[in-house]
Amino acid sequence: xxxxxxxxxxxxxxxxxxxxxxxxxxxxxxxxxxxxxxxxxxxxxxxxxxxxxxxxxxxxxxxxxxxxxxxxxxxxxxxxxxxxxxxxxxxxxxxxxxxxxxxxxxxxxxxxxxxxxxxxxxxxxxxxxxxxxxxxxxxxxxxxxxxxxxxxxxxxxxxxxxxxxxxxxxxxxxxxxxxxxxxxxxxxxxxxxxx
Amino acid sequence: xxxxxxxxxxxxxxxxxxxxxxxxxxxxxxxxxxxxxxxxxxxxxxxxxxxxxxxxxxxxxxxxxxxxxxxxxxxxxxxxxxxxxxxxxxxxxxxxxxxxxxxxxxxxxxxxxxxxxxxxxxxx
Numbered sequence: 529x530x531x532x533x534x535x536x537x538x539x540x541x542x543x544x545x546x547x548x549x550x551x552x553x554x555x556x557x558x559x560x561x562x563x564x565x566x567x568x569x570x571x572x573x574x575x576x577x578x579x580x581x582x583x584x585x586x587x588x589x590x591x592x593x594x595x596x597x598x599x600x601x602x603x604x605x606x607x608x609x610x611x612x613x614x615x616x617x618x619x620x621x622x623x624x625x626x627x628x629x630x631x632x633x634x635x636x637x638x639x640x641x642x643x644x645x646x647x648x649x650x651x652x653x654x655x656x657x658x659x660x661x662x663x664x665x666x667x668x669x670x671x672x673x674x675x676x677x678x679x680x681x682x683x684x685x686x687x688x689x690x691x692x693x694x695x696x697x698x699x700x701x702x703x704x705x706x707x708x709x710x711x712x713x714x715x716x717x718x719x720x721x722x723x
Numbered sequence: 724x725x726x727x728x729x730x731x732x733x734x735x736x737x738x739x740x741x742x743x744x745x746x747x748x749x750x751x752x753x754x755x756x757x758x759x760x761x762x763x764x765x766x767x768x769x770x771x772x773x774x775x776x777x778x779x780x781x782x783x784x785x786x787x788x789x790x791x792x793x794x795x796x797x798x799x800x801x802x803x804x805x806x807x808x809x810x811x812x813x814x815x816x817x818x819x820x821x822x823x824x825x826x827x828x829x830x831x832x833x834x835x836x837x838x839x840x841x842x843x844x845x846x847x
Contacts, residue, residue, distance in 0.1 A: 542778065550785065553758050554777040556807055560759045561777075579776025587782055 531562055535576065541584040543591045603715070610712050611662030617701050618656025624698065625649040644691035648702070651683035655706055662713065670713055677710040734821045737790065738828055744783055745829075746773050748792065748814060748822040755796040755813035758784070759804065784812060792818030 535558045539551055558576070565572050625648035632641050658676035661669040684702035740748070746765045750756055756764070762775045775783075787793040796811035814822065837843045 546781075546785065550781040553810055554781055556809065557758045557762065557777045557780070560804060561762075575774065575776060579774075579778045583776070583778030583782045587778075 532559060538576070538580055541580055542587050545591070546587050607662055607712060610709055611659045614655055614659025614662060614705065614709055616659075617705050618652050618654075618659055621652025621655055621701050622649055624701075625652055640690045644687040647683045647687040647690070651680045651687065651702060654680035654683065655701075658706070658709060658713075662709070673713050674710065677706045677713065680706045681710075732790070734817065734824050737792075737821050738825055740821070740825045741783075743773055743775060743779060744787065745822070745825050746775075747780070747783055747787065748818060748825075751793065751812060751814045752819065752822060755811040757801060757809035757811050759809070760801070761812070787818070788812075791815055792821055 532555065536555065539547055539554060542551075562572075625645055628648065629642075629645045632645060654676045658673040658680065661673035661676060663669075664672075681703060684706075687702075743765075746769065747761055749768075750761045750764045758777075758780055762780055765773050765775050784793060788795070792815060793812050794815050796813045798808050798810050800806050800808050833842070
């Protein structure tokens with residue numbers, strides 16, 4: 529096997545994107561150095577392997593850190609969308625609960641019904657707050673969102689116990705969406721550095 | 724890296740430079756060079772103390788290109804090395820500023836070492 533073929537094989541230790549851009553230039557540089565020096569000398573191949581061992585791992589670290597940055601960017605977009613959705617669901621929840629309150633007034637509300645509707649309104653306002661906090665996108669905003677979402681789920685569960693009827697939409701808005709948002713807010717992610 | 728983002732980086736924030744990085748910038752001051760010419764000049768100037776293998780050299784060039792310190796020049800053959808077309812690299816204005824700042828930093832260190840008589844004094 530020729531020396532160039534051996535080096536071409538060694539180049540596979542580098543990430544594909546790096547190889548695609550600089551592989552041919554590296555081959556050329558290897559060929560120049562191979563011609564200039566006694567390529568059969570152990571020292572020559574020692575320096576080539578040493579260079580590979582020093583540079584290839586750092587190239588892979590750069591590739592992985594850039595992938596993490598890309599993932600962080602995508603995650604931040606998803607979080608913004610989730611925040612907007614939470615605000616909209618919060619508004620929807622407040623309007624729905626107020627509608628329930630109006631209906632309850634007409635038919636003569638029981639004490640439990642009034643408490644359940646009030647809790648529904650508070651839960652929807654908490655969901656709205658959580659959405660706004662997510663959109664704020666700061667560390668304190670994240671904490672506020674976590675507390676607001678947990679409190680919102682708790683309110684809905686209490687309201688559900690006081691007034692057992694709950695439609696599918698109310699279930700999604702009141703319980704499923706805050707839990708999904710809570711999981712998203714708590715998902716471990718690194719804040720992108722500006723350096 | 725987009726030009727807009729490049730301008731936001733202050734040259735001082737890139738200091739101190741790694742020895743190999745500074746040697747590459749120093750080689751590119753005044754003229755564009757291809758990879759092998761950079762490698763040969765650095766080896767000659769440092770008496771082999773800084774060795775740039777293909778991976779180290781192109782890894783450093785990649786980072787310098789991304790940071791906007793170096794840009795690609797023309798692609799042409801080097802008559803001394805044959806017909807193969809080679810990519811030439813040259814310093815950007817930003818790269819020259821960074822190299823100049825690093826040189827001043829090193830100069831200040833050498834002056835301090837001289838003041839403390841670490842260097843420039845005949846040893847017994």
